Structures are given as C-alpha cells and as structure tokens.
Amino acid sequence: MSRDSKRFETIRRLAEKKEHDAAALLARVRRERDQARHRLQELEAFRREYLEGHGRVSASGSPARLREFQAFIDKLEQAIDTQRRLVEESEARHQQARQAWQERHTRTRAIGNAVEQKRNDERAREARQEQRQLDDRVLRRE
Known part of the structure; x- marks a missing residue:
C-alpha cells in the first residue's frame, strides 16, 4: 500500500468513527424522543381517566371538591402542554441528528469509494509496471 493509500485509509477510518458517533447520538436522541412521546401518551391517558x-365527582361532590378537581385538571393540562413542547423539541433534535448522521454516512461512503478507486489505480499501475519489466526481460533475451 502506498503512502497515498495509507493517508486515504486514515481519512476513511476517521470518517467511519465520526459516522459511528453520529449514529450513537441519533440512537440516544431517538430514545429520548420516544420517551417524551410515551410520557405525553401517559399524561393524556391520565387526563382521560380523570x-x-x-x-361521578360532580354528581356526588361538593363545590369545594369540584374546584379542587378543576384545579387538578388545569395543572394536568399545563403538564400536557409542557410535555407537548418537549415532544416537539425532541422531534426537532431527532431530525437534526438524523440529518447529521445521513451526511456523515454519505461522506463515509464517498471516502470509501475514493479509497477503493485509489487502490484500484495503484494495482493497475503496479500491473503495468510488472508487465513492462517482463517485456524488458523478454527483449533482453532476444
């Protein structure tokens, strides 16, 4: 392997590491997004149940109990609104991480293709050089 190939190989390994890091970040952000979605679903289900x-509360409860119930529902609505914002933010982070990974992946593939092309060029050059040497030996014998 020539010096150029070794340099290209180093660049390829670095690109693969960056792609791997981007994939790990994407996985972490995806988990966070899924957890945020799940939490929102839980809060919405909790609200439905209440x-x-x-x-039952309004039919059998006092006005004070009804106010407490309404205050609780209001707080639950605020929590749901907050969680919706968190879901939206996590969706945006996920989209950014996905785009960053896709860019890294595309770059890594392009570098890999360039490394392979460089190796093919070197092999072809070596084959031509060997053929010239063989031709020279044959001509010297004649």
Whole structure:
C-alpha cells in the first residue's frame, strides 16, 4: 500500500468513527424522543381517566371538591402542554441528528469509494509496471 493509500485509509477510518458517533447520538436522541412521546401518551391517558371520573365527582361532590378537581385538571393540562413542547423539541433534535448522521454516512461512503478507486489505480499501475519489466526481460533475451 502506498503512502497515498495509507493517508486515504486514515481519512476513511476517521470518517467511519465520526459516522459511528453520529449514529450513537441519533440512537440516544431517538430514545429520548420516544420517551417524551410515551410520557405525553401517559399524561393524556391520565387526563382521560380523570375526566371520565368527573361525572361521578360532580354528581356526588361538593363545590369545594369540584374546584379542587378543576384545579387538578388545569395543572394536568399545563403538564400536557409542557410535555407537548418537549415532544416537539425532541422531534426537532431527532431530525437534526438524523440529518447529521445521513451526511456523515454519505461522506463515509464517498471516502470509501475514493479509497477503493485509489487502490484500484495503484494495482493497475503496479500491473503495468510488472508487465513492462517482463517485456524488458523478454527483449533482453532476444
């Protein structure tokens, strides 16, 4: 392997490491996004359960209990709104991480193709050189 090939190989390994790091970040961001979505679903389900129970509370409850219930629902709505924003932010981070990984992946493939082309060129050059040497030997014998 020539010095140029070794240099290209070093660049390829560095690109692969950066792609691997980007893939790890993407996986972490995806988990965070999925957790945020799951938490939102839990909060929404919790709200549904409490709202379904609202009929029972209003039919049998005092005005003070009804106010407490409404205050709780209001806080739950605020938590849901906050979680929705967190989901949106995590979606944006996921999209950015995915794009960064795709760019790294494309770059790594391009560098890999360049390294392979360089190796092919070197092999072809070596083959031509060997053929010239063989031709020279044959001509000297004649």
